[in-house]
Amino acid sequence: MxxxxxxxxxxxxxxxxxxxxxxxxxxxxxxxVSAESAEEAIEMLETEPVDVAIVDIRLPGMDGNGLIxxxxxxxxxxxxxxxxxxxxxxxxxxxxxxxAGTDYVFQKPLPDLKVLLEAVNRLATEGAAxx
Amino acid sequence: xxxxxxSETPSAHGSDSEGQRESAHEHGxxxxxxxxxPEPQSGGQLARPHVPAEVVxxxxxxxxxxxxxxxxxxxxxxxxxxxxxxxxxxxxxEGNPYDKGERADLGTGxxxxxxxxxxxxxxVPHAMKDPQWSHNPDIDLGMIFxxxxxxQWPDQSVFGxxxxxxxxxxxxxxxxxxxxxxxxxxxxxxxxxxxMECDRRRVEDELQEAQNTLEARVAERTASLTNxxxxxQRELSExxxxxxxxxxxxxxEHMIDSxxxxxxxxxxxxxxxxxxxHAEECLSVPTTxxxxxxxxxxxxxxSPHLVQVKDALRERRxxxxxxxxxxxxxxxxxxxxMVYPLVGDGIEGAVVRVxxxxxxxxxxxxxxxxxxxxxxxxxxxGMAHEINNPLAGIMQNAQVVLxxxxxxxxxxxxxxxxxxxxxxxxxAYFERREITSMLESVRKSGRRxxxxxxxxxxxxxxxxxxxxxxxxxxxxxxxxELAATDYELKQSNLFRRIEIVRDYDSTLPKINCERxxxxxVILNLLKNGAQxxxxxxxxxxxxxxxxxxxxxxxxxxxxxxxxxxxxGEDIRRRVFEPFFTxxxxxxxxxxxLSVSYYIVTENHGGTMTVTxxxxxxxxxxxxxxxxxxS
Numbered sequence: 068m069x070x071x072x073x074x075x076x077x078x079x080x081x082x083x084x085x086x087x088x089x090x091x092x093x094x095x096x097x098x099x100v101s102a103e104s105a106e107e108a109i110e111m112l113e114t115e116p117v118d119v120a121i122v123d124i125r126l127p128g129m130d131g132n133g134l135i136x137x138x139x140x141x142x143x144x145x146x147x148x149x150x151x152x153x154x155x156x157x158x159x160x161x162x163x164x165x166x167a168g169t170d171y172v173f174q175k176p177l178p179d180l181k182v183l184l185e186a187v188n189r190l191a192t193e194g195a196a197x198x
Numbered sequence: 199x200x201x202x203x204x205s206e207t208p209s210a211h212g213s214d215s216e217g218q219r220e221s222a223h224e225h226g227x228x229x230x231x232x233x234x235x236p237e238p239q240s241g242g243q244l245a246r247p248h249v250p251a252e253v254v255x256x257x258x259x260x261x262x263x264x265x266x267x268x269x270x271x272x273x274x275x276x277x278x279x280x281x282x283x284x285x286x287x288x289x290x291x292e293g294n295p296y297d298k299g300e301r302a303d304l305g306t307g308x309x310x311x312x313x314x315x316x317x318x319x320x321x322v323p324h325a326m327k328d329p330q331w332s333h334n335p336d337i338d339l340g341m342i343f344x345x346x347x348x349x350q351w352p353d354q355s356v357f358g359x360x361x362x363x364x365x366x367x368x369x370x371x372x373x374x375x376x377x378x379x380x381x382x383x384x385x386x387x388x389x390x391x392x393x394m395e396c397d398r399r400r401v402e403d404e405l406q407e408a409q410n411t412l413e414a415r416v417a418e419r420t421a422s423l424t425n426x427x428x429x430x431q432r433e434l435s436e437x438x439x440x441x442x443x444x445x446x447x448x449x450x451e452h453m454i455d456s457x458x459x460x461x462x463x464x465x466x467x468x469x470x471x472x473x474x475x476h477a478e479e480c481l482s483v484p485t486t487x488x489x490x491x492x493x494x495x496x497x498x499x500x501s502p503h504l505v506q507v508k509d510a511l512r513e514r515r516x517x518x519x520x521x522x523x524x525x526x527x528x529x530x531x532x533x534x535x536m537v538y539p540l541v542g543d544g545i546e547g548a549v550v551r552v553x554x555x556x557x558x559x560x561x562x563x564x565x566x567x568x569x570x571x572x573x574x575x576x577x578x579x580g581m582a583h584e585i586n587n588p589l590a591g592i593m594q595n596a597q598v599v600l601x602x603x604x605x606x607x608x609x610x611x612x613x614x615x616x617x618x619x620x621x622x623x624x625x626a627y628f629e630r631r632e633i634t635s636m637l638e639s640v641r642k643s644g645r646r647x648x649x650x651x652x653x654x655x656x657x658x659x660x661x662x663x664x665x666x667x668x669x670x671x672x673x674x675x676x677x678x679e680l681a682a683t684d685y686e687l688k689q690s691n692l693f694r695r696i697e698i699v700r701d702y703d704s705t706l707p708k709i710n711c712e713r714x715x716x717x718x719v720i721l722n723l724l725k726n727g728a729q730x731x732x733x734x735x736x737x738x739x740x741x742x743x744x745x746x747x748x749x750x751x752x753x754x755x756x757x758x759x760x761x762x763x764x765x766g767e768d769i770r771r772r773v774f775e776p777f778f779t780x781x782x783x784x785x786x787x788x789x790x791l792s793v794s795y796y797i798v799t800e801n802h803g804g805t806m807t808v809t810x811x812x813x814x815x816x817x818x819x820x821x822x823x824x825x826x827x828s
Contacts, residue, residue: 081587081588081590081591083588083590083591083592083594083595084587084590084591084594086595087591087594087595087597087598088594090598090602091594091597091598091601093609094598094601094602094607094609094610096608125583152582152583152586152587152590153583154582154583154586154655174586175586175587175589175590176586176589176590176592176593176594176644176648177590177593177594178593178641178644178645178648179597180594180597180598
């Protein structure tokens with residue numbers, strides 16, 4: 068299992084959310100790295116191998132949408148999950164074009180993090196099948 | 199003499215041009231130009247200025263001097279008087295055959311005729327030697343020598359000539375051409391002066407005439423003004439007669455009675471001296487009962503404003519209070535109260551004016567209310583984000599803590615083993631100390647908070663203010679959830695005790711409606727019902743709502759029934775009136791049911807009714823068209 072562990076990047080500026088997500092996913096066997104900002108995440112992607120990125124939208128500096136576009140540019144196989152507290156969030160057309168789907172947009176707070184874990188596994192399987 | 203003449207000349211010449219233009223234009227000319235006169239001047243009716251005696255006398259001296267100086271028997275000034283020519287002035291010299299006033303016909307070949315026709319001087323040295331002049335009439339008088347100059351009015355029309363004649367050839371005379379020209383100019387400058395004088399007189403006459411007209415008009419106007427003043431004075435003195443004063447008094451009373459304000463006059467002690475009709479009607483106190491009474495006794499609305507009445511009387515300054523509240527038949531009314539002192543000779547007192555501004559205040563309140571709703575919508579979205587993030591932090595961490603306390607996660611067992619910790623014992627400890635259930639409780643509270651935010655959003659989100667098909671049962675349930683989170687209801691801790699009985703028709707199709715607005719209606723009913731059930735002195739043992747949906751012919755029926763105290767007919771009939779409230783002042787605007795009524799009837803084309811009787815609860819019935827709003 069650990070050999071084929073799904074590699075996840077979590078980007079959120081709120082530490083209570085970011086750390087609990089890291090802990091939860093690690094407990095479930097994922098290999099997790101995290102970043103507080105989009106800029107830090109981009110830097111991380113240059114060295115860390117990642118399958119799925121869980122991205123908050125409202126971030127200091129570059130926002131989540133910008134990050135997804137930039138990261139896709141760098142790693143076209145990378146999959147994305149949007150996890151936002153903004154109730155008015157609509158997936159921008161540019162993101163839909165690169166394959167981000169509304170099924171992978173989640174509203175904070177999630178009553179059970181299991182749905183996030185399932186989404187991560189689904190996307191990882193998808194990516195593996197394509198590869 | 200010469201000096202005197204010369205000094206006159208320039209000034210005469212100076213005004214010449216003007217004089218010429220004026221007279222040429224105004225008068226035309228009186229002279230029929232002698233043939234073959236080149237100018238087509240027609241004879242005007244106006245006479246040339248009269249040459250006064252003193253000028254004639256002067257000319258006489260000029261002609262005498264001239265004749266003597268040049269040593270000729272005849273020096274003449276001729277004046278044309280169509281169709282003749284007249285000797286106007288003749289020198290008093292020896293051998294002069296011409297007499298003053300003597301006339302000769304024109305067109306007979308006279309020397310002077312030629313001078314006038316050509317407007318040029320003429321010298322005939324010896325007529326007998328000149329075939330052109332050898333047969334002219336003056337030869338009969340023995341005058342064979344002629345030197346003449348035309349004399350003209352300032353407008354260039356011909357007056358006549360000035361000339362000298364001799365019975366012999368007079369070679370010296372030629373030397374005198376210059377002198378004669380001077381004389382000619384003297385005559386002409388006199389003529390110019392006469393013209394000017396004439397013009398001046400004419401202008402003066404016209405001025406005089408204009409002045410006369412003006413004076414006549416002024417006199418006329420003054421007369422009519424005087425008449426008007428007289429009339430006015432007569433009328434005024436008539437008005438002072440008693441019956442006229444009476445009329446005026448009636449008019450004023452009518453004006454005061456017709457005013458849509460309550461107008462009450464009080465004397466210095468605050469007793470009523472005048473009570474208008476509006477006061478009679480609004481306060482149901484006839485004038486006869488009110489007059490002489492202290493104002494607070496007959497006009498309770500004013501009681502709180504007595505101090506203002508006193509102030510107005512004392513300080514002689516207007517006082518006012520706006521939007522004062524009072525209850526009339528359990529209905530809140532608003533009034534503007536204005537008190538102003540009576541100002542006049544020997545009058546002490548004040549006028550109290552009260553206007554009912556309830557309608558205006560209600561409209562303003564309604565606008566404020568709808569603005570509040572709008573701003574809540576905007577706030578909710580921003581607030582939701584702020585709440586959702588920390589909420590996620592709380593809920594996620596609680597979940598992870600729970601995860602790490604359980605025995606089935608491989609990683610937990612691995613760490614426990616490393617530490618030599620008995621996982622089963624730890625788990626038992628957590629159970630015994632209720633740590634697990636407390637953490638579950640944290641998650642549960644988090645979920646509830648999230649739901650509250652969601653409901654609030656749904657309720658206020660603008661995108662939901664559109665018609666769509668909704669299941670009424672579902673809509674009712676969501677509203678119950680919303681009501682459970684309502685602050686006012688929560689404070690009374692009542693809603694939790696209320697039993698909810700659902701009786702939904704599962705075959706009822708979805709209804710086209712505005713979900714948010716319909717939820718607002720149901721929420722209002724739930725809140726009112728809950729309040730009624732709780733505020734009653736003897737609340738029902740089990741407060742209960744029965745929510746029903748049913749199909750009723752072409753309508754969907756929603757019922758919200760409570761088992762509260764119910765209401766009497768008097769209240770039941772008024773519950774949908776705006777601002778009607780049975781609650782104490784300051785609790786609720788009394789808008790809820792009227793807004794609900796509006797939403798159901800106006801927005802959805804439905805009906806809203808209520809059945810109730812005291813002690814038997816209330817049942818609100820909403821009917822919505824099945825096909826949605828047409």
